[in-house]
Amino acid sequence: MMDKPIWEPSKERVERANLSRFMRFVREQHPHADLHDYRALYDFSIRYPEKFWTQVWDFCGIKATGEHDPVLVDADKMPGARWFPAVQLNFAQNLLRFRDDRTALLFRGESGISYEINYAELHEQVGALAAALKERGIGIGDRVAGFMPNLPATVIAMLATTSLGAVWSSCSPDFGIEGVVDRFSQIRPKLLFCADGYAYGGKQFDSLEKMRGVLARIDSLECVVVVPYLQPSPSLDGLRDTLLLPDFVAAHAGVAPDFVLTPFDHPLYVMYSSGTTGVPKCIVHGAGGTLLQHLKELVLHTDLRREDRIFCETACDGMMWHWMVSSLAVGATVVLYDGNPMYPDANALWYLADELDISIFGTSAKWISASEKAGAKPAETHKLGSLRTILSTGSPFAPESFDYVYRDVKQRVLLSSISGGTDILSCFALGCPILPVWRGELQCRGLGVAVQILDNDGTSLREATGELACVAPFPSMPIGFWDDADGSKYRMAYFEHHPGVWCQGDYARLTEHDGVIIHGRSDATLNPGGVCIGTAEIYQQVEQLPEVLESICVGQDWQDDVRVVLFVHLREGIALDDALCDRIRKQIRDNTTPRHVPAKILQVADIPRTTSGKIAELAVRDAIHGRPVKNADALANPQALAYFQRID
Numbered sequence: 001m002m003d004k005p006i007w008e009p010s011k012e013r014v015e016r017a018n019l020s021r022f023m024r025f026v027r028e029q030h031p032h033a034d035l036h037d038y039r040a041l042y043d044f045s046i047r048y049p050e051k052f053w054t055q056v057w058d059f060c061g062i063k064a065t066g067e068h069d070p071v072l073v074d075a076d077k078m079p080g081a082r083w084f085p086a087v088q089l090n091f092a093q094n095l096l097r098f099r100d101d102r103t104a105l106l107f108r109g110e111s112g113i114s115y116e117i118n119y120a121e122l123h124e125q126v127g128a129l130a131a132a133l134k135e136r137g138i139g140i141g142d143r144v145a146g147f148m149p150n151l152p153a154t155v156i157a158m159l160a161t162t163s164l165g166a167v168w169s170s171c172s173p174d175f176g177i178e179g180v181v182d183r184f185s186q187i188r189p190k191l192l193f194c195a196d197g198y199a200y201g202g203k204q205f206d207s208l209e210k211m212r213g214v215l216a217r218i219d220s221l222e223c224v225v226v227v228p229y230l231q232p233s234p235s236l237d238g239l240r241d242t243l244l245l246p247d248f249v250a251a252h253a254g255v256a257p258d259f260v261l262t263p264f265d266h267p268l269y270v271m272y273s274s275g276t277t278g279v280p281k282c283i284v285h286g287a288g289g290t291l292l293q294h295l296k297e298l299v300l301h302t303d304l305r306r307e308d309r310i311f312c313e314t315a316c317d318g319m320m321w322h323w324m325v326s327s328l329a330v331g332a333t334v335v336l337y338d339g340n341p342m343y344p345d346a347n348a349l350w351y352l353a354d355e356l357d358i359s360i361f362g363t364s365a366k367w368i369s370a371s372e373k374a375g376a377k378p379a380e381t382h383k384l385g386s387l388r389t390i391l392s393t394g395s396p397f398a399p400e401s402f403d404y405v406y407r408d409v410k411q412r413v414l415l416s417s418i419s420g421g422t423d424i425l426s427c428f429a430l431g432c433p434i435l436p437v438w439r440g441e442l443q444c445r446g447l448g449v450a451v452q453i454l455d456n457d458g459t460s461l462r463e464a465t466g467e468l469a470c471v472a473p474f475p476s477m478p479i480g481f482w483d484d485a486d487g488s489k490y491r492m493a494y495f496e497h498h499p500g501v502w503c504q505g506d507y508a509r510l511t512e513h514d515g516v517i518i519h520g521r522s523d524a525t526l527n528p529g530g531v532c533i534g535t536a537e538i539y540q541q542v543e544q545l546p547e548v549l550e551s552i553c554v555g556q557d558w559q560d561d562v563r564v565v566l567f568v569h570l571r572e573g574i575a576l577d578d579a580l581c582d583r584i585r586k587q588i589r590d591n592t593t594p595r596h597v598p599a600k601i602l603q604v605a606d607i608p609r610t611t612s613g614k615i616a617e618l619a620v621r622d623a624i625h626g627r628p629v630k631n632a633d634a635l636a637n638p639q640a641l642a643y644f645q646r647i648d
Contacts, residue, residue, distance in 0.1 A: 005436030006406055007415065017433040019300045026055050038435055038444060039514055045448040046472065049075075052448050053083070053292065053475060060295040060329075063097060064089035064288075065261060072473070078500050079480075079490060081473035084264040084288055091268050091287040092126065092163035093259040095328040099123045103333045105152040106309065106356060110339025110348070111199040113229075117152050119331070122159075123257065129160035131252035136223055138166050138191060140260060141267065145189040146170035146316060147180060147207060147214070149198040149338045153227045153245065154316050155325055157193045162268060162287070165260035169270035172315040172611040173198045173205070177213040178633035179611075183272050186282050187482055188220035193245075195227045196234035201340040204230050212238050264288030265479050269322060271422045280634065281493065282482030285425045293426045293476035294326035296447060302360060302389065302416070303433040304330050311335035312362030312391070313349060318612045319422045320362060320393060341367055346374030350382050357386040364394035364613050365417070366550070368401050369543060377408040389414045391431065394613055396518040396536035399440035400544055417442045419506065419518050423494070426476045428468060428504060429516040441515035449474045453510045458498045461510065467522055468508040469501050477502070521617065526555040528562050528595055535617060538566065538596055541588045547574050548584075552607045553598065554621040556647060565624065565647060566598035569607050576603035600647065606640035620644050 014020055023035045026044070030051065035041050045052040050071035057068065066087040073082045098104075098119040105117045117125070138144060144161040148154040148170060161168045169187055171180050173195065184192070192214075197207045208226070215221060224242040228234055236242045268287040272280040298304040310327045311334075314320040327334050335356055341349050341363070350371075353361050378384060390405060390413055397417035405415050416431025419442055428451050429442040437443060445451040450472035453461045481490045497503045507519040520536035535553045542551045549569045555562040568584070570576060581601045588596050608616040611634070619629045623644040632638040 006402055006439045007411075007413075007437040009414070009434055009436070014434045018303050018305070019432065019434055022055070022059050022300055025059050026052075029055060038432055042445060042447055042514075046450045049448060049472065049474075056292060056296050056300075056448070060292075060299055062089065062291065062295070063094050075473060078473050078502065079477065079487065079495065081477075082265065083292075083473075083475045087264045087288065088261040089264065089288055089291070090163060090165070090259040090261055091291055092159045092257065094291055095159060095326065096123050096126060096163075096257065097329065098331045102306075102331065104328060105155060105334055105336060107152050107336045107338075108352060108356070109199055109337070110202070110343050111204070111230075115152070122156070122328075124254070125156050126159045126163060127255045127257040128249045128252040129156055130163045130257050131255040132249045133160055133166070133191065134164060134258075135252070136191060138164055140165035140262065142166045142191075143187045143189040143270065144168055145184050145187075145192040147173055147175075147192060147194040147211065148227065148316050149173055149195050149229065150314070150316050150321065150336045151195065151227065151229060151338060152336060153195070153229075154193070155328075155334070155336070157225075158325070160257075163257045163259050165262045165266065167267045167270060169272075170317045171272075172317045173207050174200070174315075174611055174636055176633040176638075177210050177217075179631070180210070180214050181217045182631060182633070183280055183282070184214070185218050186279070187270050189218070190220060191223045191225065192221055193225050193227060195229040197230040199230070199339050201343050208234060208236075208239065215240055262287060267479065269425070270482060271319070271322075271425065272317070273422065279631065281489065283423060283478050284480050284482055285476065286479045289475035289477065289479075290322070290425055291326065291329070293424075293474070294323055295329060297323070297426055297430060298327055298330060300447060301427075301430050301432060302391070304332055304360065306331040308359045309333040309335055309357055309386070310360040310362070311337065311352070311356075311358045313337065313341050313364060313367060314362070315611060319420070319425055322425060324362065342370060342374070346371050346376040347378065347381065350376065350378040350384070353384055353387055354382045359386045360389045360391065361387055362391035362393070365392050365397045365401060366395060366613060368392060368405065369398065370549070372401065372404040372408070373546075373549060379408050379410060384410050384413075387413055389416060389431070389433075392417045393419065395615070396520060396540070397440075397442075398540040398543065400540065402437070402439045419516070420446075421504070423478065423504065424474075424476050428470065428506075429508075429518075436513075438511070438513050438515055441511055441513065441517055443515055445514070445516060451516075453508055454498065454501070454503075458501070463510065463512060465507060465509045465519060467497070468504045468506040468516075468518070469498065470504070471501050526553070526562065526564050528555070528564055528599075533564070533596055537592050538564075538588060538598070541591050541596075542566065542568065542584055545580075545583065545587060547571055547580060550607055550615070552615050552617060552620055554617055554624065556621075556624055558599075563599040564596070565600045565602070567602050567604045567607065567620070567644070569604055576601065602647070604640075604643040606637060606643060608635050608637055608640040608644075610634060611636045
């Protein structure tokens with residue numbers, strides 16, 4: 001354990017931080033509150049949630065009608081608590097509060113396509129598209145789907161949809177037909193947006209052929225709007241009820257958005273679970289809770305300001321896309337990128353950060369690791385003058401990756417590893433601009449979210465590993481699952497283990513610094529000899545070896561117990577031999593425990609992952625046991641499953 005942090009904020013940075021201003025703001029309203037540091041503010045936010053969330057609302061300037069009181073109804077019900085029941089608002093209106101010439105959306109594609117849209121233009125384009133949607137019969141509660149790359153048109157379609165009180169839901173364009181149908185057929189959208197294709201790794205991929213298959217199987221669709229992206233005039237042959245976007249909006253230029261007010265908990269987004277163990281769950285998120293939680297995280301935890309340019313490496317179905325787009329409510333510039341983040345080489349996104357003066361740079365832990373493996377040293381090759389915060393998500397961030405960032409990327413940068421998920425469309429643990437960074441730790445638990453680490457009996461733990469849980473309601477909890485009238489599926493997903501307590505499915509530890517360490521998914525936890533082991537602990541060791549690009553570890557039922565099986569994807573030209581196996585085992589044994597050492601190590605040519613980039617441990621576990629993977633079409637590379645089979 002290090003005896004000092006790897007990074008500390010300067011006094012100037014602390015003083016200027018939005019969070020410091022917020023603490024002064026709260027003290028003015030509650031002069032008797034002892035808010036001398038972050039931990040005191042966190043305790044206040046948990047002890048007095050009604051006061052805290054009202055202060056966030058006022059500080060962030062949320063636009064709404066109705067009274068704040070009551071703030072929270074049925075606070076003792078989880079699930080079942082309701083926030084701000086007397087309030088009405090419109091999500092899109094809050095994201096479109098600015099109408100000036102400052103850049104709102106800045107787009108770059110790997111193929112060289114680039115353009116930008118300012119806030120005035122964004123407001124106009126949303127108004128025209130919303131009018132066209134309204135003319136097509138889209139209104140409150142209707143579902144509109146997106147099968148789109150990360151384009152400005154995707155953001156505009158979402159804003160136009162939600163301005164009408166309709167519900168937005170999206171799938172990544174690299175999904176197969178089955179993956180799209182498994183998701184959208186459940187929510188029965190009336191209209192769908194689809195780009196003609198997308199670019200990835202130097203290649204262009206057609207989306208319209210897939211759309212022909214989708215249209216044949218989703219009979220609720222009354223119209224498809226095709227967005228020209230790779231071609232100026234793509235062919236619509238064989239596509240029923242389909243129009244090009246320019247033709248769809250042509251008659252509505254100059255129409256201002258007419259924002260429809262809805263209750264705080266009105267459905268805004270339908271998100272989907274990974275779907276690698278069955279039909280994806282349709283998670284419904286509310287407009288008010290999403291807006292309030294996102295602004296808390298962006299303004300207070302991320303220290304986002306109007307002058308910032310924020311970027312997240314994400315697809316449009318990912319939680320981080322929805323989170324990033326909410327930055328429009330702050331008036332910041334949102335940077336959108338379509339393409340392979342490692343194309344043409346590992347410096348692609350570092351060049352993007354330099355070229356566009358990105359100040360808040362979000363990516364995945366896997367991308368940071370891959371950047372290091374590829375030998376990228378942006379501190380030597382790039383200026384990164386505007387970069388002040390790096391966000392990492394998607395999987396646990398290895399301590400060695402902290403070293404890489406501060407050694408080879410930039411010393412004076414806040415590295416915020418964050419953890420939450422699609423389930424809550426936000427974070428349980430994340431960054432803080434006024435706290436130090438400790439190697440291997442997420443800086444803090446999120447304000448207003450009562451996070452605890454529990455053992456199997458529900459006892460709260462500190463400096464011991466257990467289940468990451470939330471013991472009190474928070475605004476961005478889902479309002480439910482689609483087509484789950486009695487709430488049984490929702491309760492089973494999160495509240496079955498400890499009734500009345502949200503269990504996230506992460507294996508974690510609360511540290512002496514009040515930070516958080518994530519050890520991996522608890523539903524993929526290994527249990528050899530009855531001892532719980534987080535897979536992330538193994539990955540952190542194995543992937544330090546230069547020969548190993550990435551790895552995946554699962555438990556195999558074996559002789560009335562569980563044995564640990566490790567699969568490694570090695571650098572090109574390297575074969576797994578006894579010497580390398582011995583080095584892998586020694587690395588794990590020396591830095592963890594003998595229980596972590598895999599019983600079997602095998603080489604594979606690829607590792608299956610979801611479209612959001614997460615390795616698919618549960619799918620691999622099914623494959624090695626000879627069980628069918630129920631929704632392989634939800635994987636970005638389902639062909640990789642061929643490397644996994646029953647192991648003797």
